[in-house]
Amino acid sequence: MSDAVTAVSWLLKQAEPEARRLAAQQMVKVPARQVCDLLILALADEDWRVRKEAAVVASSIEARDEVTAALIAALDEKVNVGLRNAAVEALVAIGSSAVPATVNALQRLDADGRKLAVEILGGIPDDRSVLALTLALADDDANVRSAAAEALGSADRAGDEARSIAVNALVLVLSSDEVFLKLAALDALTRLGADLPWKTFEPFIRDPVLRRYAISAAARSDDVDALDALALATADPSRTIVREAVVAIGERLFGYPSDLAFKNEIERRVRAVPMAHERVRAFAKQSDDHRARAAAFLVLGLFGDTVDIPIFVEALIDDELLQHAERALQCFGSEAVGPLLAVARGEEPAVRASVLSLVPTLQPGPTPELHDTIVAALSDDSPEVVAAALRVLASSGNARDIAKIATFATHADLRVAAAAGAALSSLATRHAKEARKAFEGVGASSPEASIACLVIGALARVGAVQDDDLAVLDLALAHGDARARRAALDALAVVGGDAAADAITFALADEERDVQLAAIRALGVLGRTEVLTSVVAGERDPGLIAAALRALSVRDPDATFEAARPLVSSPDPSIASAAVEAIGRLGAARHRDVLFEALAHKDPEVVKVALSEISSQLDARALTHLGKCLDHESWEVRRLACELLGSHARDGVQSMLHARLEREKDPLVREALTMALSIRPSALSSHAAASPSSVASPGGEAR
Amino acid sequence: MPKPPGPWSEPSLKPEEYRLLRDLISARTGILFGPDARFSLERRLRERIAALNLSSFAEYHHYLRFHPLSNAEWEEATELLTTNETYLFRESYQLRAFKEEILPMLATLARPRRRLTVWSAGCSTGEEVYTLAILILESGLFQTSQIRVYGSDISKRCVAAARRGVYGAAAFRATPPELKRQYFTEQPDGFHVIDRVRGMCHFGQMNLLNDDKAKLLGRQDAIFCRNVLIYIDAPARKKIIDVFLERLYPGGVLFLGHSESLLNVSTAFELLHLKEDLVYRKPVMSLRDPSNG
Ligand SMILES: C[S@@+](CC[C@H](N)C(=O)[O-])C[C@H]1O[C@@H](n2cnc3c(N)ncnc32)[C@H](O)[C@@H]1O
Numbered sequence: 001m002s003d004a005v006t007a008v009s010w011l012l013k014q015a016e017p018e019a020r021r022l023a024a025q026q027m028v029k030v031p032a033r034q035v036c037d038l039l040i041l042a043l044a045d046e047d048w049r050v051r052k053e054a055a056v057v058a059s060s061i062e063a064r065d066e067v068t069a070a071l072i073a074a075l076d077e078k079v080n081v082g083l084r085n086a087a088v089e090a091l092v093a094i095g096s097s098a099v100p101a102t103v104n105a106l107q108r109l110d111a112d113g114r115k116l117a118v119e120i121l122g123g124i125p126d127d128r129s130v131l132a133l134t135l136a137l138a139d140d141d142a143n144v145r146s147a148a149a150e151a152l153g154s155a156d157r158a159g160d161e162a163r164s165i166a167v168n169a170l171v172l173v174l175s176s177d178e179v180f181l182k183l184a185a186l187d188a189l190t191r192l193g194a195d196l197p198w199k200t201f202e203p204f205i206r207d208p209v210l211r212r213y214a215i216s217a218a219a220r221s222d223d224v225d226a227l228d229a230l231a232l233a234t235a236d237p238s239r240t241i242v243r244e245a246v247v248a249i250g251e252r253l254f255g256y257p258s259d260l261a262f263k264n265e266i267e268r269r270v271r272a273v274p275m276a277h278e279r280v281r282a283f284a285k286q287s288d289d290h291r292a293r294a295a296a297f298l299v300l301g302l303f304g305d306t307v308d309i310p311i312f313v314e315a316l317i318d319d320e321l322l323q324h325a326e327r328a329l330q331c332f333g334s335e336a337v338g339p340l341l342a343v344a345r346g347e348e349p350a351v352r353a354s355v356l357s358l359v360p361t362l363q364p365g366p367t368p369e370l371h372d373t374i375v376a377a378l379s380d381d382s383p384e385v386v387a388a389a390l391r392v393l394a395s396s397g398n399a400r401d402i403a404k405i406a407t408f409a410t411h412a413d414l415r416v417a418a419a420a421g422a423a424l425s426s427l428a429t430r431h432a433k434e435a436r437k438a439f440e441g442v443g444a445s446s447p448e449a450s451i452a453c454l455v456i457g458a459l460a461r462v463g464a465v466q467d468d469d470l471a472v473l474d475l476a477l478a479h480g481d482a483r484a485r486r487a488a489l490d491a492l493a494v495v496g497g498d499a500a501a502d503a504i505t506f507a508l509a510d511e512e513r514d515v516q517l518a519a520i521r522a523l524g525v526l527g528r529t530e531v532l533t534s535v536v537a538g539e540r541d542p543g544l545i546a547a548a549l550r551a552l553s554v555r556d557p558d559a560t561f562e563a564a565r566p567l568v569s570s571p572d573p574s575i576a577s578a579a580v581e582a583i584g585r586l587g588a589a590r591h592r593d594v595l596f597e598a599l600a601h602k603d604p605e606v607v608k609v610a611l612s613e614i615s616s617q618l619d620a621r622a623l624t625h626l627g628k629c630l631d632h633e634s635w636e637v638r639r640l641a642c643e644l645l646g647s648h649a650r651d652g653v654q655s656m657l658h659a660r661l662e663r664e665k666d667p668l669v670r671e672a673l674t675m676a677l678s679i680r681p682s683a684l685s686s687h688a689a690a691s692p693s694s695v696a697s698p699g700g701e702a703r
Numbered sequence: 704m705p706k707p708p709g710p711w712s713e714p715s716l717k718p719e720e721y722r723l724l725r726d727l728i729s730a731r732t733g734i735l736f737g738p739d740a741r742f743s744l745e746r747r748l749r750e751r752i753a754a755l756n757l758s759s760f761a762e763y764h765h766y767l768r769f770h771p772l773s774n775a776e777w778e779e780a781t782e783l784l785t786t787n788e789t790y791l792f793r794e795s796y797q798l799r800a801f802k803e804e805i806l807p808m809l810a811t812l813a814r815p816r817r818r819l820t821v822w823s824a825g826c827s828t829g830e831e832v833y834t835l836a837i838l839i840l841e842s843g844l845f846q847t848s849q850i851r852v853y854g855s856d857i858s859k860r861c862v863a864a865a866r867r868g869v870y871g872a873a874a875f876r877a878t879p880p881e882l883k884r885q886y887f888t889e890q891p892d893g894f895h896v897i898d899r900v901r902g903m904c905h906f907g908q909m910n911l912l913n914d915d916k917a918k919l920l921g922r923q924d925a926i927f928c929r930n931v932l933i934y935i936d937a938p939a940r941k942k943i944i945d946v947f948l949e950r951l952y953p954g955g956v957l958f959l960g961h962s963e964s965l966l967n968v969s970t971a972f973e974l975l976h977l978k979e980d981l982v983y984r985k986p987v988m989s990l991r992d993p994s995n996g
Contacts, residue, residue: 445898471848475902480867499818502851502921509907509919511859531919538915 004029008038017047024053032063036070043074043090044083051086056662058090068094068101075105075113088116092123093662099124103132111141118144122151125654130155130162134169137181146184149173153188157654167194174200179209186213198223205229212244219248222262231269234299235276242279243292250295253302254324267302277303284311294324301328309339313347316354326358334363341373349382356388366396378404383413390416394423399431406438409451410483421454421487428458435459444475450487452476457491465495477503485510486518493522505531517547524551529559536563542574549582557586561594568594573603580606584613592617596625604634611637615644627656635666642669646676714752716745720760724748727767731777732857733912733939734784747783751776778859785858786934789827791834791870792877794929794961800980801925802838805956809924810844812954818849822923822950824911824943825931826854829865829904830874833896835927836903837886847899853920855909866906868896911943922952929960937968944969948985957983 008030011023024042027035039061042054061067071094074087091098099121106117118136121129133155136148155166170185171194182204189196190213198221204210205218215233218226233245249266256262270276280303283289283296297315300308312328315321329336337359344355356377363370374396377389390408393401405427408420428435436459439452453476456469473495476488489507492500504526507519523531535548545567553560560582567579580598583591598610611629614622629641642660645653654677661673716724721741728734736744748763755776757763767773767780792798813819819839823831832854839850856862871893875883887894909916911931926947932940947957948971957972959965965972965983972983 443898445901471902475898478866478868478901478904478906480863502820503905505919505921506853506905506907509855509909509916511862511908534915534918 005031005034005038012038012041012045017045017050020045020047020050021053024050024057027054027057028060028062032066035061035063036066039067040070040074040083043071043086044080046082048082051082052089055086055089055093059093059095064094064097065101068098071098072101072105075109075116078112084116088120088123091120095124096126099126099128099132103128106132106136111144114139114141114144115147118147118151122147122154125154125157125159125162127158127162127165130158130166134165137169137173142178142180145178146180149181149184149188151188152185153191156192163192167192170194171196171200179207182210186210195220197221198226202226202229211241215241215244216248219245219252222265224265227265227269231266231273231276234270235273235279243283243289246280246283246299247292247295250298250324253298254295254327257327263302270299270302277305281308281311284308290320294321297321297324297328301331304331304335306332306335306339309336310343313340313343313351313355316358317348317350322354326361329358329362332362336362337370349380349384352377352380352382353384353388356385356392360392360396371396371398375401375404378408383411383416386411387413387415387419390419390423394419394426397423397427399427399434402427402431402434402438406448406451409454410448421450424451425454425458425461428455429462432459432462432464444472444484445479447481449476449479449481449484453484453487453491457487457494460491460494470495470499473500474503477507482510482512482515485512485515489515489518489522493525496526501526501528504528508535513541513543516544520544520547520551523548524554527555529556533559533563536567542572542578545575546578546581549578550585553582553585557588561586561588561591565594568598569601571602573601573605576601576603576606577609580609580613584610584616587616589617592621596621599625599629604632604637607632607634607637608640611640611644618644623653627653630656630660635669638664638666638669639672642672642676646672713749714757714759716741716748716760720764721745723764724760724767727764728780728784729936729939731912732781732784732910733935733943735934735936744784748780751779751783754779782858782860785856785861787827787858787861789830789930790874790876791830792879792882793831793834795877796979797929797958797961798834798838800977800982801835801958802842804977805925805982806839806842806844808954809956812952813924818851819845820851820853820921820923821925821927822853822855822920824855824909824926824928824947826856826865826906827858827861829854829861829868829906830870831927831929832865832904832906833868833886833900836900837882840900840903841882847903850903852904853923854904854906855911855920856906857908857910859908862906862908868901868904869893870896911946912939914942914946914949917946917950920950923950923955924952925956925958926951927958929958929963931960932963933960941968948972951985953985953987955985957985959983 004026008023008026011019011026014020020042027039027042030038039054039058043051045051045054058067058071068091071087071091074083077084077087091102102117102120106114109117114136118133121133130152133148133152137145139145139148149170152166152170156163167189170189173185174182176182196217198217201214201217202225204214215230218230221227230245230249233241234249236242236245249270252259253263270280280296280299283292284300286293297312300311309329309332312325315325329340340355340359344352356374359370360366374389374392377385380386380389386408390405393405397405402424405420405423408416409424411417411420424435435455439448439455442448442452444452452472456465456473459465459469473488473492476484479485479488485507489504492504504519504522505528508516508531510516510519520532520535529552532548532552536545536552539545539548549560549564552563564579564582567575568583570576570579576598580595583594592614595610595614599607601607601610607629611626614625618626623645626641626645629637630645632638632641642657645657657673657677661670661677664670664673718741721744724744725736725740728736745760748760752758752760752763755763755766757766767776770776809819821835821839823835826832832852836850836852839845839852840847854862854865856865869890869892870887875894883894886897886900888897907919911917928943928947932943935943944965948969951957956975971985973986975982975984
């Protein structure tokens, strides 16, 4: 007997589970002849840690055929369930080379054993497993048949061809009389993202168990009967069914706003269904089921009943529901304006602000009444509301508003000041004369100097500067308030010319960082690439470097690359990250090598930025590099690599992730890996944009 | 028994600490502290030790070198280390020479460019900058829109004060009364430089030892660097003079304070003898400047 055999056998007999686990670990050293018995012994251990270790080790034992045979034999085990399950796990870990033996075993094992074999085949991405599983759909035993259907739901891991074989086989099963088999098949088809005609699902619309699949399929169809069925379901006595229908309709409306045909057809139908309105409204009002509530908003909008408007108003301050509420209100058009403003009056500032910004989008042309309402909102107590009103006036205001808006440009609240500035410069471009009048009395050294600069900047944009404007800007550059200096720089950038460029360049030496940033932006507008390049090379402040790179990239991608490249290896992580980001933003294929180089940076933050930039275009090389990061020493990098790879379904990627999962110790990375392995965007994501067929899934839990 | 340290026991600057700090300061700012300056340095920096809650100057030295917030601390220290004494129309004989002899010369030189640019390097609170702007206006040789006077200083506080352009009576000790009347307006907080002059003047924060920053200035017709180099050690002085040479147009002039000279610093300038003063001029044909080929 070899030393290894003696040692492992001795360890396996110890009372201490940890000793037996060590034995399992050492199994690889045992010669082929004796290893199988010892392995089975370990797989049959009473302690799960020992079994787990043995299952993992099994795949690295050299005598693969012998081990596989022994494991298959263990599937016959009737008493020790732990052994049986551990054998399944070990065979899955062995992977493709265990497939032929498992397929053979399907012919001779009893029903329990066959079910296990089906599980194994489902766990190994391989076309031969998929074929065997399609045959197992006709197994004598009902449990085996259902298990096979379920297992086929992951056939896409074996490639596109395997996926379509699985889909075809599963569709055939749908005409059987076995409810459980059909249920498993429908579930598997959903997981595979199969795009099937309504006809396939129609028979299930009256089946109490299967109808939810039919409903979600109906929402993917344009078939008249499907839409009828869908509309009817919104008033079904079963709450589950109503939810299914509401989610299916609402999500299609939300996801495909330009599909007006669907909107009109379904609107006509739901309006005709008695009780539908009440049932949908109930979903829109309840607050715990976010998904259903959001979808219900869009369906409720179809009824166009202004009584429902308060339901939407509440949601305008909920980030997750805001868009849905807005879309619902859009169904009402200008009819919603009056009621909306009325409801908003008693609400908190955030709601009032939201309503103000929304109202103009509901009205094709601004009416005088609406304009008065917006102007009146400028006297609101809340800066949030005032800022919202100013934002609306930026696009819909008129020349007479300019003077009033100007009074907000130096407001103490920065949101208000910024909104007023934007409104002022937008109106100035349309009403030059009135804008000039607004700052006539404003001296360039007065506290309102920034207004004058803002207006001059806007006028310069439409070619309406005058000679003495430059003197105003020069003086504003000498202003004690950095805001005025910034505004002067913004304006000088538009005015342009050598004198302006010199003044702007010198402003890089301003003692205030905000002014320096404005100078960098202005240099970008002027296209002074040499100065920006020297800022990148000479600056130590990462924020300024990043700003300079950004300004540079607008005008001159090549110069940006040349300037950023040496900084990629800067020991300062924020500088290196700024450089990586800048190069990534350029999006040029020929710069990708530098991004790959950045993956070797010592600081994990830099590596993460590089990973994100690389992942915007996942070709084979990028995948290889991402794969390498699965072994990075920082768990954060590993986790990000998992997440990025997980969104990319390719055969190689899946096995890379599987392999990592075996070794990974960090719980957060393991979680990311498990997530990554369960997200299967598969082939359907490519045609998702063209048709809604892959959007809804029954119950929504499947993915 | 030694007394426990308390608010009453301020740390003193030990000789070895002094040497370390002195070298660090001179490397970063060029500011010179000679053999007798230990107590002066101690007095200037003592408040920072208290503000940062440190217990010795050795710790402060370490802070300036390695602390993540050291950049901000350098700003604070700089305010305390610099000598900012200045006033309007300082050293009038030199200013007369500038107005009467140099400006006409520069007017010819700058005519094709239609712009005159002058830099006051180490401008402190701005008095020199406004003085130069007023002199140029007074010469009648240039239009307001053609004149730019740049002022730079290492001290942030000085730059902000300079930009305000508000001065108390003491700043006017050498100012001709008619010029004070013409170019300043009296307000409750002091005398304000008029807007016409302020619009010609631009200010920025700049360490003269950082030549990247100096490049932010375009080429200059004249540079004034008066009463700055006296506080600066020899190697730094040499570096700064090189920057000036580089920034001047060929034929541009450099004014130093009355007690300062380029002796032992640079031979690249030529000496220009004026009626009352000596100034340095960048040769029109300079071998070191590729821009005049
Ligand atoms: C005494 S004042 C001279 C002011 C003015 N030039 C005059 O002659 O009246 C010296 C100024 O030089 C500045 N200074 C010292 N070292 C400097 C450096 N390395 N870079 C820029 N300025 C510096 C100081 O902050 C101070 O404000």
